[in-house]
Amino acid sequence: MLTKNLLITGVTGFVGSVLAATFLSRGISVVALSRRDPDGERTRSAVAAAAAGCDIALDGAMAGRLRTIDIGDGGLGRALEGLVIDDIDAVWHCAADMSHSGLRLTQAFEANVCETTALYRWAAAHAPRCRRFHYVSTAYTAGMQGGKTEERLHAGQRLSNAYQVTKWSAEQSLRTQLESCGLPVTLFRPSIVVGHSRTGWTRRNGFGFYMFVEAMEAVRAAGHRSFSYDLPEGVCIDLVAVDQVVGAAVDLTLSASARQDFEVFHCIGGRRMSSRAMLEAIADVLALQICFAAPQTPVDRRFARAVAANHPFALTDWDFCCAKLDAVLGRTARHPPLSPDQLQKLIRWYVNAETEMAG
Incomplete structure (x- = not known):
C-alpha cells in the first residue's frame, strides 16, 4: 500500500x-x-x-x-x-x-x-x-x-x-x-539528536548536547576564559x-x-568521538580553556550545576546496536559518525544563532 x-x-x-x-x-x-x-x-x-x-x-x-x-x-x-x-x-x-x-x-x-x-x-x-x-x-x-x-x-x-x-x-x-x-x-x-550535518541548523532549545554549549556560553558571558569539569577519559558519545x-x-x-x-x-550516529573531545570542540569554538578535573572555583561549580541533568550521560558509554533497522532498510553501510569539522559547524551555528537573537 x-x-x-x-x-x-x-x-x-x-x-x-x-x-x-x-x-x-x-x-x-x-x-x-x-x-x-x-x-x-x-x-x-x-x-x-x-x-x-x-x-x-x-x-x-x-x-x-x-x-x-x-x-x-x-x-x-x-x-x-x-x-x-x-x-x-x-x-x-x-x-x-x-x-x-x-x-x-x-x-x-x-x-x-x-x-x-x-x-x-x-x-x-x-x-x-x-x-x-x-x-x-x-x-x-x-x-x-x-x-x-x-x-x-x-x-x-x-x-x-x-x-x-x-x-x-x-x-x-x-x-x-x-x-x-x-x-x-x-x-x-x-x-542524541543534533543539528543538520551539512548546514548546522537546529532549534535553540538547550536540550542534550546543546546544554553543554549554553553552559559554556554562560561561562564566557560572565567574563571567564577557563574552567574545570570532572569527566573521565575514554567515554564515547553517540x-x-x-x-x-x-x-x-x-x-x-x-x-x-x-x-x-x-x-x-x-x-544512531556512531561512537567516533569521546565526551571529552566533544566538550573540547565546544570550548575551542568559544575560545575557552577546559581542564578535566574536579571543580575548584565558583564558575566550575556553576557549570557543573548547569549541565547536571546530562552529566550521567557524559559519564556512560553505550554501544547501541542497530542491526534490525539496517535489515529493514536494506542497509549494508550507514552514514559515518560526525567528523570534528561537522561538530564545529554545529556549534558555530548554535552560537551564531544566539548572537543574532541577542542583536
Whole structure:
C-alpha cells in the first residue's frame, strides 16, 4: 500500500518539523496536530524554517499538502473525542515533554505516557486506513548501565530523569495496548539528536548536547576564559544528525519490507568521538580553556550545576546496536559518525544563532 497521508505530532518542534518538511517535499500529505495554533500559522512557520535550515525544497508543497488541526491547550484524549480522519496511512508521534526534572514528573507522565496512549487508541479506532503507529522515543530508555544495547524492550534498569522514565513507560504502554488494539507499533529510538550535518541548523532549545554549549556560553558571558569539569577519559558519545534521523524515518515509512507488529529500532550516529573531545570542540569554538578535573572555583561549580541533568550521560558509554533497522532498510553501510569539522559547524551555528537573537 502506498503512503500518501501521514499524521504527525510535534511539528512545531525540532525533529517533527524536519520530518514534516521532508515528507512534504517527497509528495506526501501531512496532517499536523498542534496546540494553541488555531490558524495553523505557527505550524507552517516551523515547517518553513526547518525546510530553509535543512535545504529542503518545498516549492509551495505546504499550500496543498499540509493540514493543521488545533487541539487547544487541554488533554489530547479529550481533543480527539469524535475526531475521525479516514485518509491517514500512518502516524508519527514526535511530540514530547522534554523535562528532566523530577519535579515535573506528573506533567511529563501525562504528556509522554497518557497522551501517547490516547493517540494510539484513537488511531486504532478512528483512523481506519492507518496501518502503523511510529513512536519517537529515545535510545536511553535502555537505562544507565551502558555497554552493548540491543533493539528490544528493557526492564529493571536504572533510569536517571523524568524524560527517560516517561519515555520508557510510554514504550511499555504501547506494547500492552497493541494486544487489545492491534495497530502495529514501531518504537523509533534516536541517540542524541543534533543539528543538520551539512548546514548546522537546529532549534535553540538547550536540550542534550546543546546544554553543554549554553553552559559554556554562560561561562564566557560572565567574563571567564577557563574552567574545570570532572569527566573521565575514554567515554564515547553517540551524536546523530537530524537529517540522518529523518532520512531513516522516511525510508522506514516508505519501506516495502515485511514488518513485525511490534518493532524496536535504534537510530544512531556512531561512537567516533569521546565526551571529552566533544566538550573540547565546544570550548575551542568559544575560545575557552577546559581542564578535566574536579571543580575548584565558583564558575566550575556553576557549570557543573548547569549541565547536571546530562552529566550521567557524559559519564556512560553505550554501544547501541542497530542491526534490525539496517535489515529493514536494506542497509549494508550507514552514514559515518560526525567528523570534528561537522561538530564545529554545529556549534558555530548554535552560537551564531544566539548572537543574532541577542542583536
